[in-house]
Amino acid sequence: MSDSRHPVKRPNGKYYAIQLVETKYKHTIDHGETSEIIFDWSEIADDIFQPKNDLTIQVAQNSPESSTNEIKNLAKTITETKDIKHLDRIFGVNHQNIERIGYVDTKEITDSTTVKISVNWIGDSGFKELDTHIFSQDQEIQILSPTALNKIEKQFGTDIQKIYDLMPFIAVEERERAYKISESIDYVREPLLPKQEPGGKITLFYGTNRNALKKDGDKQMYGAELDDLQVGFCEVNIPKGHVQGELERPKRFIWEFPENEDKHVMVNKVQSLDHADFIKVFNEKINKAPEKNALLFVHGYRNSFEDAARRTAQLAWDLPFSGFSGFFTWPSAAKYADYLADEAKARSSYPELEKFLKQLMLNTELEHIHIIAHSMGTLVTTLSLNSLSRDSSITPHLEKIHQLILGASDIDQEEFRKTILPEFKNMGLRRTIYTSDHDGALGVSSWGRRGRLRLGQSGKDIFVDKDLDTVEASNIEALDSHGYIFESKLMLTDLFYLITKNLSPAQRRLRELKKEMLPYWLFLE
Numbered sequence: 001m002s003d004s005r006h007p008v009k010r011p012n013g014k015y016y017a018i019q020l021v022e023t024k025y026k027h028t029i030d031h032g033e034t035s036e037i038i039f040d041w042s043e044i045a046d047d048i049f050q051p052k053n054d055l056t057i058q059v060a061q062n063s064p065e066s067s068t069n070e071i072k073n074l075a076k077t078i079t080e081t082k083d084i085k086h087l088d089r090i091f092g093v094n095h096q097n098i099e100r101i102g103y104v105d106t107k108e109i110t111d112s113t114t115v116k117i118s119v120n121w122i123g124d125s126g127f128k129e130l131d132t133h134i135f136s137q138d139q140e141i142q143i144l145s146p147t148a149l150n151k152i153e154k155q156f157g158t159d160i161q162k163i164y165d166l167m168p169f170i171a172v173e174e175r176e177r178a179y180k181i182s183e184s185i186d187y188v189r190e191p192l193l194p195k196q197e198p199g200g201k202i203t204l205f206y207g208t209n210r211n212a213l214k215k216d217g218d219k220q221m222y223g224a225e226l227d228d229l230q231v232g233f234c235e236v237n238i239p240k241g242h243v244q245g246e247l248e249r250p251k252r253f254i255w256e257f258p259e260n261e262d263k264h265v266m267v268n269k270v271q272s273l274d275h276a277d278f279i280k281v282f283n284e285k286i287n288k289a290p291e292k293n294a295l296l297f298v299h300g301y302r303n304s305f306e307d308a309a310r311r312t313a314q315l316a317w318d319l320p321f322s323g324f325s326g327f328f329t330w331p332s333a334a335k336y337a338d339y340l341a342d343e344a345k346a347r348s349s350y351p352e353l354e355k356f357l358k359q360l361m362l363n364t365e366l367e368h369i370h371i372i373a374h375s376m377g378t379l380v381t382t383l384s385l386n387s388l389s390r391d392s393s394i395t396p397h398l399e400k401i402h403q404l405i406l407g408a409s410d411i412d413q414e415e416f417r418k419t420i421l422p423e424f425k426n427m428g429l430r431r432t433i434y435t436s437d438h439d440g441a442l443g444v445s446s447w448g449r450r451g452r453l454r455l456g457q458s459g460k461d462i463f464v465d466k467d468l469d470t471v472e473a474s475n476i477e478a479l480d481s482h483g484y485i486f487e488s489k490l491m492l493t494d495l496f497y498l499i500t501k502n503l504s505p506a507q508r509r510l511r512e513l514k515k516e517m518l519p520y521w522l523f524l525e
Contacts, residue, residue: 014143016090017135024043025040026140035121038116039081039140042113044059054489055075070138084107085107087104089103095137101121134148134152196240196241202236203285204327205326207230207231207328207353210305224304224332229352231273232278234271236267236268242317244318245489270305290322294326295323295372296369297326298328298378300378301342301343302336302342305329320496328356330346331349339445343376343379350380353381354387354391357388361400368402369400371403372407374483376410378407407433407485408441408442417465425468429502430469432468432498433468434473435456435474436456436473437474442482464515464518464520469504473485510524
């Protein structure tokens with residue numbers, strides 16, 4: 001029987017409890033006095049080095065059946081397996097029984113989702129079950145607080161002291177050195193020194209009703225006047241060290257500094273083709289993609305052809321989208337002063353976008369298409385889709401349209417409800433609008449129309465309907481209050497799971513709110 005009358009001298013170090021039972025995320029290879037404990041998080045996380053909020057969202061999206069507490073515990077556990085260090089103390093437990101006690105000899109992160117630790121066991125404890133509940137059976141690994149350790153030591157007294165006495169001693173300076181040793185073992189990448197984005201080139205398809213100008217080297221140039229539909233391909237450079245959600249561009253100081261391929265997202269080539277050649281090349285490229293899926297982006301007000309190409313490249317690269325990405329660019333003048341002219345040209349452009357969509361769905365080997373429209377581009381898109389829905393020749397092919405996404409939509413709410421939604425609601429697998437009450441551009445647009453509400457605005461007048469998902473993104477942090485759908489990692493993660501898995505807002509772990517008994521959704525803070 002243990003004697004707990006004398007205080008226990010606990011060795012320095014950080015103490016963990018690891019449940020030794022096998023689970024779908026952990027298995028143990030026992031070598032007697034040592035064990036290899038392997039945590040594999042690939043089912044629920046793409047990268048254990050993600051920021052905490054991003055990791056929690058991804059765990060939630062990959063475990064839609066789990067409760068909120070289970071999600072938080074899983075995300076916390078992933079972080080703890082990543083952070084465990086050389087010489088940290090380990091209690092190997094089975095439910096509330098302490099089976100073995102030891103310390104971490106080595107830790108290895110074999111890829112971005114797998115952690116392997118080797119534990120040296122001091123001996124089998126032979127302890128009976130704890131009198132109090134300390135170890136969580138829902139956590140693969142947990143940090144033991146001083147309070148929890150005090151309870152263990154009070155119950156087992158001199159028996160646990162004998163094991164403590166055999167543990168390697170760690171002075172404060174030695175502990176710092178131990179952490180450095182552990183960091184040198186983690187050979188994939190360190191949290192403070194992540195691998196740099198390698199960058200690369202991305203090929204996009206495009207359709208446009210801009211007027212063609214003269215070529216500039218390898219680039220076909222386009223203006224801001226209305227014309228017939230033209231098609232082609234362009235190549236965009238993503239610089240090494242690119243940061244997700246950023247569109248790296250030269251700084252401006254009266255004039256814009258020159259572009260640099262090593263630093264900037266930039267358009268390298270633009271090749272216009274006739275429609276027959278476009279279809280041929282499109283099919284060649286989509287047959288090489290992992291999936292015969294396309295992502296089509298439609299830009300908003302104040303965008304040039306090259307603005308649209310750069311933004312599409314950044315969006316497709318950052319999601320990342322594994323199919324073939326492209327854009328439709330209508331003849332925005334790309335000037336602040338031309339807002340009203342841009343709106344008129346947006347309305348006039350919908351027949352050409354409709355032609356482009358018909359061409360993609362009727363003449364290519366495309367299986368699915370997802371459409372993301374932003375700001376005034378949502379007007380072009382919704383008018384085109386409504387016209388398309390009335391064309392009997394395309395009806396059998398409309399099932400190819402999957403996700404329809406309207407971000408920061410600059411459409412009058414009443415116009416949308418009365419003239420667009422009646423047909424739009426029948427298009428696509430899922431229709432999603434993203435809104436924000438911090439969208440300054442839509443605030444100005446509404447003010448200029450004597451307070452007429454825009455579809456992308458939030459607040460008490462947020463637009464909700466049973467036939468679409470309204471997601472309020474007011475909690476999203478972004479430098480551009482109107483361009484939040486491109487800039488936020490949280491937003492890009494949500495788009496990724498919406499597009500690739502057709503997950504509902506609830507499955508994407510968004511918070512449900514109600515307006516007039518209809519649900520809408522909010523990003524968790």
